[in-house]
Amino acid sequence: MGLSVFAIVLVVMAIALAFSVIKIVPQGREFTVERFGKYTRTLSPGISFLTPFVEGIGRRMNMMEQVLDVPQQEVITKDNAMVKVDAIVFIQVMSASAAAYRVDDLNYAITQLCSTNLRTVVGSMELDEVLFQRDSINSRLLTVIDAATEPWGVKVNRIEIKDLTPPVDITNAMARQMKAERERRAIITEADGEKQAAIARAEGAKQAAILEAEGRKEAAFRDAEAREREAEAEARATAMVSQAIAAGDVNAINYFVAQKYVEAFAELARSPNQKTVIVPAEMGGLVGTIAGLGELVGLAKEQQQDRRDDRQAARPAQRATTTNSPPPPQTAPRRPRGSVPGTE
Template sequence: MGFSGFDIAILVLVFLVIILLFKGIRTVPQGYNYTVERFGRYTKTLTPGLNIINPIFERVGAKMNMMEQVLDVPTQEIITRDNAIVGVDGVAFYQVLNAAQAAYQVAGLQNAILNLTMTNIRTVMGSMDLDELLSNRDAINERLLRVVDEAAHPWGIKITRVEIKDINPPANLVESMGRQMMAERDKRAQILAAEGLKQSQILEAEGRREAAFRDAEARERSAEAEAKATQVVSEAIAKGDVQAINYFVAQKYTEALAKIGSSSNNKIVLMPFEASSLIGSLGGIGEIAREVFKGDGPSGTPRQGSRPPVVRQTDS
C-alpha cells in the first residue's frame, strides 16, 4: 500500500513539529542565566530550570554565570607619591546580578573588570606614600572596593572584594627601611632609658624632700617640747620654787659633762674644775629629791614649811 502526497506532507509536518519542540525546549543549569533574543533584540532572561522559547523567531543569546567569580590581577609597577617604585598584584571577586546588563552593556566583561581594577590600583596607591602602602593595606582594599564597585555598577555586576596580595618594594629600598627601623628602635630605647632615669631621679628627690620634712617636723616637735619644759621651769622660778632652779641647773650640768666625756676625738679630758663639784651637784640633786618626795605621814606628802635645800657649790 503506497502513501499518497497528502500523507507524506502530514508526516513531514509532524517531523518538523517534533524538531521545533526539541529546539524550543531549553534547560538552564543552576547558577546560570540565559538571555533570549528575537530577531537580534533582547526580550527576556531564562532562569535555571526548564524553559520554552520559539525556535523560529527566538534564540539564546548570552549564557551568563551568576555565581561569584574570582579574577586574578597581574603584577604591575606603581610609582608612589614619594617616588618609590613598587610591584603590586591583587585579586578581585565579582558576581553578576543582572544578566542582560552584563551581556549587553559591556563587551568582554572580565577584561573590562580587570582593566578597571588595575587602573584604580594605580590611582589609589599612587596617591599614597610608601609607608602608608605598607601599613594601611586594609584601608587600601576598602577604598579600591568602593571605587571599582561604583564604576562597575552600570554593568549589572557587584564587586564583592578587592584584595592586594603582595607589595614588593625594590631590594635597596627594603635594606634602607631596615636600617631606618633599627635606628628608630635604638631611638625608642634611648628615650625609654632617659625616661627611667628621670623618673628615678624624681622619686629620689621626692624621698629626700620627705625625709627633710620629717626631720624638720621632728626638730620642731623637740623644740616645742624643750620650750614647754623651759616654760614650766620658768613658771616654777617665777613662783619662787628654788628646787626647780637647782634641778634645772644640775641637769644641764650633767648633760654637758656627758657630751665632753663621750667625744671620740679626745682620749684625755681636762676639767677646769674639781671633780668634787660634780659630786656636790649630784648630792644637791639627791637632797632635792628627798625634800620633794619624802613626807612625814604615811601618804608620802611633803612636809609643810620645810626649809628649801641649798645647792652646794665649790670653787673651781
C-alpha cells in the same frame, strides 16, 4: 523489525525535543534566550519552556558575587620608585543581558581595567603615600572602575590592594629607619622613667626632710617645756630655801652644799678617764651634812603637822560662832623650834 527501529527513533527524538524545550535554571544563575540568534528574554531560576526549533539558550550568566585576581605588575611611583603591586576585585552581575551582549569576555575586561587604573593611581602618588594610604588607593580605584563597568551591567563592590612590594634597598632603608625610630622611642621612654624616678626621689626626700624638721621642732618644744618646768621647780626650791635662810635656818645652806657635793662626787665616779676614785679621809663633814638634811626634813614635817593642827582647831571655832556655843578650849602652845646645829 522496521517498526521497532522507527519507534525507537521517535522516542529519542521526543526526548531530545523535551530537553530542548524544557529548561531548568539553577539558583544564582540566569540564562538568556535567543530567537534565531536575537536576544528576546532572560530566564530566572526555576523551570521554563522554550518554543521548539525557534528559541534557544544564548548565555548562561553567573549572578553571584565573584572574585577576580588582578595580576602583579611593576609600577613607577611619582618619586621614581619601583614597586610591585597586585589586587583583588569583587564584582556581581546585575543585568545578565548587558553583561552577555555588551562586552566580550567580561572577566578579562574587568581584570585589564583594574590593572590600568591601578597603574594610573599608584603612579600619581609617592612611595610613602602608596605604603601608608592603601585605603585611599582602594577608594579611588573603586570609584573609577565601578563607573566604567556600569554599562556592562556589573556592580564592583570592593577593590583591595593585596600586596605592595618595594625594592630591596628601600626595604632595608625602611628597616633601618624603623629601628632608629624604635631606639629613639626607647631612649625617650627611658629618659621619662628616669625623670619620674628622680622626681619621686626628690619628693620623698622633701617629705622626709619635712617630717624630720617637724620631729626636731616637736623635740625642741618638748625639751624647752621640760627645761621650763625644771627651771620653775628649781625656782620654787630656791625660793623656799631663800625663805628658810631668811628665817635663820642654816640647814638650807647645808642642803645645797650637800647636794652639790654629792653631784660632784658622782660625776667624778662616772668619768670614763678616771680609773681610781679617792674618797676624802674626813667623812665627818659629809656625815654632819647628811644629819643636817635629816633634821631639815624632820623640821619640815613638824611644820606641816602644826599647820594641819591649826586648820583643825579653826574649824570648831567657826561652828561655835555660828551656833552661839561656848568658845572652844585654847590649843596648847607649840613648843619652840630649835635650830639644828650646823656641821663644821
